[in-house]
Amino acid sequence: MALIAEHLTLEVDHVRHLDDVSFTLERGRLHTLIGRTLAGKTTLLRTIAGLQRIDRGTLDLDGQSFLARPVWKRDVAMVYEQFINYPHLSVLDNVAFPLRRRGLSVDVARERARAVLERVSLRGFEERRPSQLSGGQQQRVALARALARGADVLLLDEPLANLDYKLREQMREELRGLFSDQGGSIVLYTTTEPAEAMMLGDVVLVMHEGRLLQMGPPDEVFDRPATTAVATVVNDPPMNIVDGAIEDGLIRLGGGRSLPLATHMRGLPSGSYRFGLRAIELELGSADDISGAVTFSEVSGSETFIHVDTGFGPLVLQIEGVHSFALNAAVPVAIDQEKLFVFGPDDQLVAAP
Amino acid sequence: MAQIILSGVGHTYTGAAHEEAWALNPLDLVWEDGRTYALLGPSGCGKTTMLNIISGLVKPTRGRVLFDARDVTDIPTTKRNIAQVFQFPVIYGAMSVYENLAFPLVCRKWPRERIAEKVAEVAEVLDLERELRRPARTLTAAEKQLISLGRGLVREDVAALLMDEPLTVIDPQFKFLLRRKLREITERFRLTVVYVTHDQNEAMTFANEVVVMSEGQVVQRGSPEELFEYPRTTYVGYFIGSPAMNLFPVSTDGGALVFGGTRLRSNYDAAALPPGQLQVGVRPEYLELAFEPGENTLAARITGILDQGSVRVVALLVAGEPAKLSIPRGRRVPSGDVLVRLPADKIRVYVDGDLATAGR
Numbered sequence: 001m002a003l004i005a006e007h008l009t010l011e012v013d014h015v016r017h018l019d020d021v022s023f024t025l026e027r028g029r030l031h032t033l034i035g036r037t038l039a040g041k042t043t044l045l046r047t048i049a050g051l052q053r054i055d056r057g058t059l060d061l062d063g064q065s066f067l068a069r070p071v072w073k074r075d076v077a078m079v080y081e082q083f084i085n086y087p088h089l090s091v092l093d094n095v096a097f098p099l100r101r102r103g104l105s106v107d108v109a110r111e112r113a114r115a116v117l118e119r120v121s122l123r124g125f126e127e128r129r130p131s132q133l134s135g136g137q138q139q140r141v142a143l144a145r146a147l148a149r150g151a152d153v154l155l156l157d158e159p160l161a162n163l164d165y166k167l168r169e170q171m172r173e174e175l176r177g178l179f180s181d182q183g184g185s186i187v188l189y190t191t192t193e194p195a196e197a198m199m200l201g202d203v204v205l206v207m208h209e210g211r212l213l214q215m216g217p218p219d220e221v222f223d224r225p226a227t228t229a230v231a232t233v234v235n236d237p238p239m240n241i242v243d244g245a246i247e248d249g250l251i252r253l254g255g256g257r258s259l260p261l262a263t264h265m266r267g268l269p270s271g272s273y274r275f276g277l278r279a280i281e282l283e284l285g286s287a288d289d290i291s292g293a294v295t296f297s298e299v300s301g302s303e304t305f306i307h308v309d310t311g312f313g314p315l316v317l318q319i320e321g322v323h324s325f326a327l328n329a330a331v332p333v334a335i336d337q338e339k340l341f342v343f344g345p346d347d348q349l350v351a352a353p
Numbered sequence: 354m355a356q357i358i359l360s361g362v363g364h365t366y367t368g369a370a371h372e373e374a375w376a377l378n379p380l381d382l383v384w385e386d387g388r389t390y391a392l393l394g395p396s397g398c399g400k401t402t403m404l405n406i407i408s409g410l411v412k413p414t415r416g417r418v419l420f421d422a423r424d425v426t427d428i429p430t431t432k433r434n435i436a437q438v439f440q441f442p443v444i445y446g447a448m449s450v451y452e453n454l455a456f457p458l459v460c461r462k463w464p465r466e467r468i469a470e471k472v473a474e475v476a477e478v479l480d481l482e483r484e485l486r487r488p489a490r491t492l493t494a495a496e497k498q499l500i501s502l503g504r505g506l507v508r509e510d511v512a513a514l515l516m517d518e519p520l521t522v523i524d525p526q527f528k529f530l531l532r533r534k535l536r537e538i539t540e541r542f543r544l545t546v547v548y549v550t551h552d553q554n555e556a557m558t559f560a561n562e563v564v565v566m567s568e569g570q571v572v573q574r575g576s577p578e579e580l581f582e583y584p585r586t587t588y589v590g591y592f593i594g595s596p597a598m599n600l601f602p603v604s605t606d607g608g609a610l611v612f613g614g615t616r617l618r619s620n621y622d623a624a625a626l627p628p629g630q631l632q633v634g635v636r637p638e639y640l641e642l643a644f645e646p647g648e649n650t651l652a653a654r655i656t657g658i659l660d661q662g663s664v665r666v667v668a669l670l671v672a673g674e675p676a677k678l679s680i681p682r683g684r685r686v687p688s689g690d691v692l693v694r695l696p697a698d699k700i701r702v703y704v705d706g707d708l709a710t711a712g713r
Contacts, residue, residue: 036524036527037494037524134396134397135396164395164396164551165551165552165553165554165595166395166551166553166591166592166597167395169595169596173659192524192525193525194525194662195661195662198660198661198662199659199660199661218660219660222662222682234662235662235663236525236662236663237529278663280663280681280682296533296536296537298529298532298533298536298558298559299557299558299577299578300554300557300558300577301553301557301577301578301580301581301593301594302581302594302636302638305529305558307533316529318663322577322578
């Protein structure tokens with residue numbers, strides 16, 4: 001039982017908003033969809049909901065065409081970035097309303113609404129109006145309404161984007177528990193935040209410029225990013241990508257720098273490659289390491305992000321502790337070749353640590 | 354540029370000047386010339402009220418606002434020479450980038466050559482020289498925010514740059530690029546900057562000094578490192594850092610702090626602490642998994658693991674108390690019963706929620 005998309009394509013003014021997107025989403029699993037703004041995330045959700053017509057492709061739910069079904073016959077619940085609630089209804093009736101529409105009696109609908117409100121920690125707020133709640137609480141009401149319906153398909157479009165940072169942190173943890181009870185639904189959740197996609201998803205989908213680049217368990221996407229674009233999108237700060245080559249049993253980087261070949265690179269033919277380095281895996285080194293010039297550094301409490309220009313391109317380092325650097329100061333950068341990702345000139349992953 | 358002084362400034366939106374009604378409790382605050390400040394707190398803490406008082410959009414119920422020695426309390430926003438950047442870019446979509454940047458000067462009836470000169474100068478700093486002829490609506494969100502900023506910068510004698518969550522519409526992957534650009538600009542123009550945000554990461558990475566607000570009050574101001582290492586209250590410990598600082602209830606036994614039956618070694622002399630409810634705080638980054646019993650080592654049980662990509666956050670119960678510990682990816686995470694260590698020099702003591710200064 002699944003939602004199966006094949007070759008979804010939409011072009012507007014010569015820009016591909018969806019470019020041959022195919023996937024299978026299974027019931028009872030939480031799918032997170034990560035991508036930058038304009039990656040096609042919202043277009044995809046709108047297509048599933050029936051709010052967006054597409055040029056080509058099929059979408060089947062449990063073996064039946066979903067695209068052919070009109071919007072009002074699709075059992076889809078959607079939660080948006082902006083909190084949307086019925087301002088004139090109490091919190092309880094906001095959640096009970098869609099249940100009433102489906103023919104449940106007032107008592108049954110309200111009873112079920114109460115149970116869901118309890119799950120989203122809104123017990124005691126049933127009689128208030130949405131406007132009397134904080135932003136986080138309002139978004140919980142919207143979530144509760146979507147959850148209560150037990151819809152076939154539950155779509156969440158960056159639901160935490162408008163919340164305070166601390167609240168977002170707390171809600172992320174709560175959401176995992178909430179969706180785990182949502183056994184029968186197909187859940188698709190979009191975000192621009194790598195940590196959120198990793199934490200929440202049973203399956204992570206990565207979109208970029210209208211294309212679905214990779215889909216798999218969080219570990220797989222993080223440890224074996226299929227392309228350089230995936231590697232930059234799922235890492236924060238984005239993975240450093242530098243051009244180089246493998247020649248004479250050495251890794252050659254620009255500016256005359258070279259490193260010994262790592263274990264996982266043995267057997268790769270000589271030629272041009274692109275190397276990926278995670279910011280957190282780069283360290284300040286000693287005099288015989290590669291040297292670079294600091295272009296910018298910023299401290300975030302326990303960590304320092306250092307932007308360094310090297311002979312082979314700019315790098316971002318994420319190091320423990322608080323350090324300050326003068327602009328253009330020379331710093332040695334230690335690169336552990338065993339931690340390098342290797343991509344072909346076509347940006348496809350060829351070897352991972 | 355200017356030093357900005359808030360002298361006894363307080364504000365209430367209800368008009369009722371009693372304690373509960375203050376959106377901003379009366380306070381004295383000095384913003385030094387040429388420094389970058391972040392005003393950090395959750396929604397409703399009063400940070401935007403304070404920003405609006407500085408810009409003149411809100412006239413404080415009480416107190417005076419001074420730019421250098423000049424009292425500007427009764428001077429309207431338009432006369433305060435303030436550059437402002439809001440959450441969403443404010444640009445004229447139908448105009449070119451050049452016309453957008455020139456607009457404030459055209460309104461001031463500057464001669465055309467002087468405008469051209471000034472726009473060129475600002476465009477260079479913003480890295481928008483090659484985009485000057487483009488219609489502004491075709492730019493990215495980040496570029497639009499730079500134009501909003503640029504329109505403030507073209508004027509002479511900008512007293513201060515005020516920004517209200519300027520990175521809201523920017524993708525996480527581009528935020529640091531824009532932050533870097535903003536830093537370059539503020540350093541080059543030696544601007545006094547007040548930057549409002551609810552995002553601790555943004556505040557910590559952007560500002561020389563962070564002012565943490567809660568419920569209409571300033572609870573701490575300091576460098577990012579001070580806020581991280583020595584949060585003055587348990588609230589700051591919670592608000593700064595992700596996940597929040599761990600807090601454990603402790604008792605005393607002579608000069609020692611006792612947690613879960615274990616006497617803790619720390620930099621504090623428990624006998625010298627004032628009376629009150631005692632807690633120790635340890636950052637999740639500093640809590641360690643231990644492999645054998647030893648100093649400050651307690652039994653714990655792992656209850657869950659959150660994979661955040663480059664770090665894993667381990668949820669556990671330490672002597673029955675919930676706690677979090679973050680460890681870099683690549684390190685093995687055990688399961689079930691484990692030992693954790695509270696490093697002595699990373700222990701902070703709180704009495705009734707306030708960082709203890711006595712006994713250290």
